[in-house]
Amino acid sequence: MDVNLILFKKDGSQKTFPMPSDLTVIGRRQDCDLCIPLMSVSRKHCQIIVNNDTLKIRDLKSRNGTYLNGKRIDEATAKSGDYLKIGSLTFLLQIDGQPKKIVPPEMPPQKPPKKGKPQPEAKTVAEQDSFAELEFDESDSGLTELEDL
Numbered sequence: 823m824d825v826n827l828i829l830f831k832k833d834g835s836q837k838t839f840p841m842p843s844d845l846t847v848i849g850r851r852q853d854c855d856l857c858i859p860l861m862s863v864s865r866k867h868c869q870i871i872v873n874n875d876t877l878k879i880r881d882l883k884s885r886n887g888t889y890l891n892g893k894r895i896d897e898a899t900a901k902s903g904d905y906l907k908i909g910s911l912t913f914l915l916q917i918d919g920q921p922k923k924i925v926p927p928e929m930p931p932q933k934p935p936k937k938g939k940p941q942p943e944a945k946t947v948a949e950q951d952s953f954a955e956l957e958f959d960e961s962d963s964g965l966t967e968l969e970d971l
Contacts, residue, residue, distance in 0.1 A: 862909030
């Protein structure tokens with residue numbers, strides 16, 4: 823099974839991260855398989871486990887949680903096209919090249935506006951996840967690919 827995480831960047835572009843093995847640890851520490859040097863990501867945040875034709879995501883007691891398709895999980899089975907949120911980053915799971923069309927997730931419908939207060943326009947998750955307010959953890963050098971976030 824060929825698994826890729828496709829990151830939706832704040833500028834609208836995407837970056838693909840192939841999973842290096844059947845057990846991939848994602849977190850802020852340099853010894854993680856995928857190091858994300860953002861303060862919203864725990865030192866050891868979650869694991870992606872590939873076992874035969876099954877893909878499992880396991881949260882490693884992260885502070886901000888691991889979300890699959892908008893729902894906080896402890897452990898869940900994932901499939902191609904699912905959205906994975908780690909800290910403030912949103913990824914699409916691509917398995918064996920599927921899905922071919924890569925689109926950012928849609929935000930859930932908003933409640934009707936209250937009288938007298940104008941509501942801002944709905945934003946996609948990619949637009950909502952502004953990286954400007956995030957603090958980089960200077961103690962971890964991380965992936966140079968993430969520096970342009």
